[in-house]
Amino acid sequence: MMYALIPLLPLFSFLIVGIGEQWIKDRAHLVAVPAMVGSFLLSLLALHDVATGQSINVTLYTWLTSGNLDIHIGISIDRLTAVMLILVTTVSTLVHIYTIGYMHGEPGYARFFAYIALFTFSMLMLVMADNLLQLFVFWEAVGLCSYLLIGHWYERPSACAAATKAFLVNRVGDFGFILGLFLVWYSFGSLDYATIFAQAGQLAAKTTNLLGPFGGTWDVSVMTMICLLLFTGAVGKSAQVPLHVWLPDAMEGPTPISALIHAATMVTAGVFMVARLAPLYNLSPTAMTVVALVGAITMMLGATIALTQTDIKRVVAYSTMSQLGYMVMACGLGAYGAGMYHLLTHGAFKALLFLGCGSVIIALHHEQDMRRMGGLKDTLPVTYWTFLVGSLALAGFPLTAGFFSKDDLLVSSWSAGPLGQVLTICGLLTAGLTAFYSFRLVFVTFWGASRVDPHHASHVHEPSTTMTAPLMVLAVLSIVAGYLGIPAFLEPVFHGEGAAGHHEGSAAYTIMALATLMGLTGIGAAYYLYVLNPGLPDRLAQQWRAAYELSLHKWYIDEAYDRSLVRPTLAAAQGLWKHVDVAIIDGAVNGVARAIAWGGWLIRLTQSGQTQHYALGMTLGAVVILTVYLLL
């Protein structure tokens, strides 16, 4: 029961800071930070309990009942959940501390703390859910927090638009998720993981006729339907193609939130969900293939876009998208353990990179364009060195955490059959791109001559300790996380379920060597282009105009959505309203009223009140009747 405090401490922090916002003002961290630290310590305790073989299941209360729907809200911790708890509480605690410095003096200081506490609560409840509906509830709740935090600076139109976009795109994914959830309930009669997993085997061969209502026949495996529908949700939340468009725009939010939500935690929810539901995914090879392909496409697309972006945060955002692609791909190939491993190390170094960006941005008075940076390594040494560690980890430089997890991921993928081998090669190529753009970022931002706005150049200085301390902790974690034996710890969760996991000796070493080589080549290429020949990138961009534009404009996907979805929908709404609702439907209503009024007017003509009119009418009537009578 004590473990209920893991999510409840952040919830209390949210309630106290949120409701007492006007009163607490710039003292908000005095409540929020201790609550998070408490939550972190309890998570460590839970990890210890789980490691020693105890499982933790607490039912908090019955949420709703209706017929055979019976949904409880509770917490349930196993090894998979425990590592997620550690990730979430660690990053969240550090982000809380960092925020003290980053948001110092901002008018929305307390509000910001309230929202990140609410976010942490939601994310913790999400990972601790023991049924799909609780997962879904907090799945949407983290989406809400993301919405609120992206729109934190609500007077900026771009921030508001980005917030709306993030929520809507996630809603599209959740549309699939909730249909998948209903299909689970319909098929299993329950939404509890335990029940579903126990019965999954019996349902493996079941099919459903998708075209039944239209008289056709198209038998589809129920399990495939379930997995693909649920995966739609993951595509939205984990920013996979084609629902990745919200993530880069989400960079409109304050930087601590980019680190917490859009790198280390919320976007990992999709990967976590697929890993959590591994017993279902394993039964549907079709769904697995789709998952792997979507992951691989995202991985490559993200990397190609990151090559040319000039906003420091957007480069990191696209790298997040690409790295999430790696994880999703691994899950699709059955290497859930490797995917989760990469998720955890990525959580550490990506949070580090984002917070590092935050230090740079603050030091330069909210400048985010790399073209107006440069030469910062001497003025911002702590930021530079920690950022370098993060970049090395991201590039998969040997002996960093990113090296181990990416290697594990690629080796596991290789052993997952022909598809796995093709995708591993894609993964290796992407690793080269990753190293290139990471070090492009490092070289352009921190090396070379300063291009900083002269107004700010003289007083660029390292931020306060509350900001640099989290950087140092995360830098240490970005190395150490590779030596903690995470794959072995997670092994029992996915034991015997994945096709992958058994590394073949020689192939493993070849892949490790190749991955290292790709990483070093990427770093070398970045060094050659941005340090040795700084004029060369522009010339290359001129030479390869089309490719450069494609990457710079994010493959024109936003533009395509705008023209094919957003504008037609709004135009259809306007058209339907004016031409159908007002003209036809309401027109008919008013038409009936007018017809009745007109009928009344017509009849009223006969009621003139003048005797001669009535006499005329009588005479005419008599003549008509007489005529008819005579003629027939």
Added chain:
Amino acid sequence: MTSFPWLSLIVFSPLIGAVLCLLVKAESSRLVALGFTVGNFLLSLPLWWLFDSSTANMQFVERASWISSPPVNYSLGLDGISFPLVLMTTFLMPFCVTVSWTAIEKRVQLFMSMLLVMEAAMVGVFVALDFVLFYVFWEVMLIPMYLLIGVWGGPNRLYAAIKFFLYTLAGSLLLLVAILALYFHGGHTFDILELSRGTYGASLQMWLFLAFFAAFAVKVPMFPFHTWLPDAHVEAPTAGSVILASVLLKMGTYGFLRFTLPMLPDATVAFTKPMIALSIVAIIYGAYMALAQSDIKKLIAYSSVSHMGFVTLGIFVLNIQGIEGAVMQMVNHGITTGGLFLCVGIVYERTHSRQILDNTGLAGPMPRYAIFLMIFALSSLGLPGTNSFVGEFLVLAGTFVWSQFATAFAALGVILAAAYMLWLMQRVVFGTPAPAHRAHLLDLNARETATLVPLIVLVFVLGIFPNPLLTRMHASVTNLLNGQKAPAYATVPQPTTLPNKTATVAAIAPSSSDQAAAR
């Protein structure tokens, strides 16, 4: 069963207040109205605990002979379906008074009096168990509503008021015909429960269904009978909009649940497909209409069409999740949309415009207001943790049992709801205020805060702890679906073997009856 006349007191005490309001000065009439609405809520509150959730029988029954020939009784009672609606009505009325505190400046006494008459009639509709009594309350509602729109409304109020009046009256007349037909075919009684136990021929059921449909579909309003709603909402004063959206719309769906389903089971089954099709069209069409609006009140009015589509959808999938979801959604829509209209009214008092473009960037000058509006908007788009999610989730779950494709279409409405609501928020809450209005944008005063806070609390309480309310519906809804026998008067012993007139409703939704049986 208690013999204390709870229901009569709840129905008639507002009428005393209505008379009192006319006798005092404008200032005091506000206080009188507030006192009586709050008092009535407090009076209805004990029912929450006194209500016995284990039985499907009518509770708090009161019966007296009213007219001996034809036999018309004064007969009131409450079951798990009407109970949440009565509490919702008495809960909302005090806020209709407080929001009108300064907004209504002319003929205050009459206004307050009309609000109280309205309350009496609305509660009366929900608790009446005799058709004539029901019809009296049903028609009485029209008059104060007509006046609320026609006297205190906006510039185009007469058009809107007459449209509302004639449209609903046309439907009501067919309802009267149906009531008379039932009287002659159902054993010369107007007793709703007795009529519910009768059996009627297939073709009679068809005609009655259509007559009921005419009356109820206009009230809900179902597509394509909805065009009176935007006009009425836009022109009505805030309190009128709240009553209209929160309670009057529920009369239609309540009618389906109380009369159509139990009395006309065969016709209900026969009409399931068209009714579900109309509901889904309403969900999507209403959402599209909302996307096109530039007037905040019209936008919310069209969103009501969409949300009420969920209610009718849940009713006509004829299973326990669907109907419980529908009742939940009725209550939730009352709270959430009521809250939204209160919010619009509050800002209208400051800027005197309902146009989105005149009411931008409210988060800066009115932070507390912005938070409240945002909460209602999030509830309206069905965010989990708020009340609306529970209703929509259950309705969609019930629909899924009926047809997976229908669910996919209905769930599109949830995406569209996010689109129009968040777009509204993006323009109204975020951004910078229109310079012309900046000076008037003062944050909520104590009265306004007190008006909104209870609704906010309920948004979360029902979202996080919906089970106590659902538990109180289970018996009645199961009974409605399962045995297809009408609820009985708890005080009158019923014959144990009732003619099982049909099992068709259960037969078309096999899994729902299985689920019900499994409970």
